[in-house]
Amino acid sequence: MPAHSDTLGRRFFLRDPVTLAKVLLGRVLTRVLDDGAVLSGRVVEVEAYLGIPDRAAHTFGGRKTPRNRSMWLDGGHAYVYFTYGMHHCMNVVSDREGTPTACLIRALEPLEGLDRMRHHRAGQRPIDRLCDTDLCSGPAKLTQALAIDRSLDGIDLVSDGRLFLHRGRVVGADRVVAAPRIGVGYAGVWAEKLLRFCVADSPHLSVRPEAISGKGSTIGFAG
DNA sequence: ATGACGATTTACT
C-alpha cells in the first residue's frame, strides 16, 4: 500500500496521454527503497506517446512485444524499459487497458532523499561534481537517481508501495510550455508535434525548450 | 542466427 493517503487513484490515470501529461506536471513521484529510504521529486517535464498511430511510440502500428506489454495495461501502471544498452526510462501508462498510450517522465525537481540520489548518480565520478539540477534532469537520470529499473516494469502505481504518485501541487497552464519531443527524430511528422510539456521556469528540465515564437525571438525557426 | 538500432548520457575538442 502507498505510504500517503493522497496517492493518486485509478481514475486520475484513465485519460488520454496528452491530458494526463499536462496534469502530471506538479505531482510528486515517490520511490520507497527496500531499506525504507524515501526518494521523491516533483514532475516538471513529461512527454505524451499516443500509441498505435504514433510513429515515435513503442506500440506504433499496434506492436505488442515482451518489452512493451506494460503499455497495454490499464492506466496507472508503470512502463519501464531499458535502452542504449545502459539506461532505463519510466512511463506512466495512460488510458484504459488495450489502448497502449503512455507518458514518459523526463525530469523531476528533487524533493526528498537528495543525498541518496547523489550517490546513485555519482557512480565512479566525484560526488561533489553533482549539482541538484543534475540529479533528475533527464529520463534516464531520474530512474538512476530513484533506483527505478525493469524490476518495476508493469507494477501498479495505484497500489504498489515502492513507487507511486501523489497529489502535489497543480501547475497552472500559464506556467506550462509545450515543445517537440526529444530524441525521436526518426518519427517523421510525429517528431514535430508539440507533445512535450514542461514547467517553463524550472531549472530541472532535461533540455531547455526553445523560446516561444513571436516578437523578439531570433532562434528556433528556419524560414 | 544475425544485425541494426535506439523515447540517453557523458566526456572531450
Place this chain on the structure above:
DNA sequence: GTAAATCGTCATA
C-alpha cells in the same frame, strides 16, 4: 558540436 559507451530487443532470414 561530436563521439563513445554498451546490450536488449525486434524484424528479417
